[in-house]
Amino acid sequence: MSLYHPSRENLELAAVLHALSDPQRLRIVRELSLDPTPRPCGSFELGVTKSTSTHHFRVLREAGVIAQLEVGTSKLTSLRREDLDERFPGLLDAVLGTPVVAAV
Amino acid sequence: MSLYHPSRENLELAAVLHALSDPQRLRIVRELSLDPTPRPCGSFELGVTKSTSTHHFRVLREAGVIAQLEVGTSKLTSLRREDLDERFPGLLDAVLGTPVVAAV
DNA sequence: ACAGATGTTCGATGATCGTCGTACAATTAG
DNA sequence: CTAATTGTACGACGATCATCGAACATCTGT
Numbered sequence: 001m002s003l004y005h006p007s008r009e010n011l012e013l014a015a016v017l018h019a020l021s022d023p024q025r026l027r028i029v030r031e032l033s034l035d036p037t038p039r040p041c042g043s044f045e046l047g048v049t050k051s052t053s054t055h056h057f058r059v060l061r062e063a064g065v066i067a068q069l070e071v072g073t074s075k076l077t078s079l080r081r082e083d084l085d086e087r088f089p090g091l092l093d094a095v096l097g098t099p100v101v102a103a104v
Numbered sequence: 105m106s107l108y109h110p111s112r113e114n115l116e117l118a119a120v121l122h123a124l125s126d127p128q129r130l131r132i133v134r135e136l137s138l139d140p141t142p143r144p145c146g147s148f149e150l151g152v153t154k155s156t157s158t159h160h161f162r163v164l165r166e167a168g169v170i171a172q173l174e175v176g177t178s179k180l181t182s183l184r185r186e187d188l189d190e191r192f193p194g195l196l197d198a199v200l201g202t203p204v205v206a207a208v
Numbered sequence: 209a210c211a212g213a214t215g216t217t218c219g220a221t222g223a224t225c226g227t228c229g230t231a232c233a234a235t236t237a238g
Numbered sequence: 239c240t241a242a243t244t245g246t247a248c249g250a251c252g253a254t255c256a257t258c259g260a261a262c263a264t265c266t267g268t
Contacts, residue, residue, distance in 0.1 A: 013199070014125050021122035022256080042214060052257050054216060059255095073214045073265040091198035095117065126226080146244060156227050158246060163225095177235040177244045 003061060003068050003075075008083040011064040016088065019063035020095055024048060025056050029065060029079065033096045038069065038076035107165060107172050107179075112187040115168040120192065123167035124199055128152060129160050133169060133183065137200050142173065142180035 006012075020026055024046050031044055041057050048056075057077065060066045064083065068075045084092045110116075124130055128150050135148060145161050152160075161181065164170045168187065172179040188196045 014127055014130060017121050017199070018125035021118050021125050023118055024256085026118060040214070048256085049258060050215065051217080051259075055256070057215095073263090075215075088198055088201075090194045094192055094195035094198050095121070097193065128226085144244075152226085153228060154245065155229075155247085159226070161245095177233090179245070 003070070005061060005067060006064040008064075008087055011083065011087045013088060015063040016065060016084070016091070019060050019065050022056065022059075024052075025060055025065075026095075028056065028060065028077075030096060032066065032077065032079045033081075033092075036079065036081075038078040040074035041077060042074070107174070109165060109171060110168040112168075112191055115187065115191045117192060119167040120169060120188070120195070123164050123169050126160070126163075128156075129164055129169075130199075132160065132164065132181075134200060136170065136181065136183040137185075137196075140183065140185075142182040144178035145181060146178070 020029065027046065028044055032039075041053055042050075044053070046053055046056070057066070057068065057075075061068050064080055067078050067080050069078075079092075081092060124133065131150065132148055136143075145157055146154075148157070150157055150160070161170070161172065161179075165172050168184055171182050171184050173182075183196075185196060
């Protein structure tokens with residue numbers, strides 16, 4: 001049983017925007033952008049339980065924001081930056097280039 | 105009773121992304137970007153009832169994506185492009201599919 | 209074989225969402 | 239004044255969402 005990942009051409013803007021519209025998921029994406037090394041889900045400091053975490057990673061994966069590779073008992077997570085940049089140029093940079101709070 | 109509009113500094117990324125993650129609202133924003141002339145809500149061809157329409161315009165306004173000015177019995181709607189560009193550079197262009205600079 | 213680590217699955221719960229219809233309010237045109 | 243236009247308010251409805259806990263599965267190390 002492999003994990004569903006939408007192909008690059010099938011990425012949907014509304015789905016991507018929805019995936020990014022949650023604080024926890026936005027945080028995951030930000031962390032991933034800072035250190036592009038694929039890392040297991042557990043290495044993210046979210047203030048939620050494991051099952052909630054699983055949910056958020058699945059939403060991100062099914063929207064095509066992240067890729068997850070099963071390795072042993074863990075899943076290495078990475079940003080699908082190239083696919084997103086190709087399909088929605090500038091979107092990821094705009095989302096990531098934004099400080100969490102307004103900086104004047 | 106005036107309409108709530110978040111100030112530029114108070115625009116929240118998650119709220120904006122959420123507002124843009126609905127097909128109807130995305131459509132409103134696209135139409136607004138094509139013709140920047142402020143227009144009443146009723147001039148948009150959405151396949152929903154008036155009350156649903158009211159709801160979508162409110163979500164967009166409260167997220168800071170659009171501005172609504174009461175004029176007579178109607179409300180002139182416009183994109184808050186400058187505020188959005190200042191606060192989240194490149195986001196609106198990316199969502200609208202408009203490159204920030206000419207393609208290479 | 210056993211224990212630990214990593215993550216999933218399965219309800220469940222309360223909140224929010226998109227949608228509708230009806231009724232209402234306010235302005236404008238005859 | 240009356241009627242039409244423009245939009246809101248108020249429930250209400252099913253759907254989806256974010257979250258949790260408990261149980262389970264799978265791999266790894268000893």
